[in-house]
Amino acid sequence: MARGEQLSRQWKMIHTLLASRLGKSASELAEELGCTRRTVYRDLEALQAGGFPIATETRDNRSYWTVLNAGRQQVPMAFSTAELMALYFGKEMLQTYRGTVFYDAIASLISKIKATLPPGYIDFLDRLQDRVDAGPAPRKDYTRFGPMITDLNTAILDEKKIDMVYFSMGRQAETHRTVHPYRLRHVEETLYLIGYCELREQVRTFAVDRIESVTVTGEGFRMPGDFDLQGFLEDSFGIFQGPPETVKIRFSPKVAGYIRERIWHKSQQLTDADDGGVIFTATVAGTEEISHWVLRWGAEARVLDPPALRRIVGRHAAAMAEHYRKNPD
Known part of the structure; x- marks a missing residue:
């Protein structure tokens, strides 16, 4: 069984027990969580070993599982596993702004949530953090x-x-x-x-x-x-401003799939080319910013319109070619 699935199920189990004033039987937990009673017992044992104050009491010859002092636990009941993962992922995405109010605020929020939890919860969140990662990327240091x-x-x-x-x-x-x-x-x-x-x-x-x-x-x-x-x-291709320009760029079959899989601009229109390539059309603010984007694709992109953009990209491409001609090594 995937470790992430087990963590998610155990998290739901904790919240189910905390939400129940009278506790839950193993059969009730199994039904609510969509698993077997054997799995329930195994998860309960793991949670107890992790420090959660889980206990049983017998009523009418049946055992019910409860969380001790559940009414006094300051647990953020509104947070689901997916929401907590999104919170941690958001923190990772804000690595660029470490040391600023944006990153510090979300880090403080996570710390406050963890401060209200028993050791077992904190261990769960630490394991959860290991499962979300925004990945390395070029970043400015703010x-x-x-x-x-x-x-x-x-x-x-x-x-x-x-x-x-x-x-x-x-x-x-x-x-x-x-x-x-x-x-x-x-x-x-x-x-x-x-x-x-x-x-x-x-x-x-x-x-x-x-x-x-x-x-x-x-x-x-x-x-x-x-x-x-x-x-x-709205017309900006990122952040730069300029007069509106309708651009048309033909991409080769080699990179057409990458162009099709993303929304690059709100006005974009994609037209399939006969050779398997794609023609990208959009109305953008000025040509400077989109010229940088075209150059990223190298020889796999060819500007069809407007002529001014063709000249800009052509000059850059020629200068690059001359640089490597003079310095082949």
């Missing part, structure tokens, strides 16, 4: 940005302007800006601030890890009533 992210959250919630020093990667220069912070947005392991920039007089996006300093001012702001934040973001 540890040193923890206080800044807290300040940004405060400014967003209180609708207070911020003064900040921002480093532009494109211009390789710092600028001082006053920004009305609207929202934080996570895109591909990067956290962005979206807000109105008084310097540029328009809504802009800022990579949080390129904000050098932040001061929350006492001056308030109001997001314009006619500003649609979702509408501002």
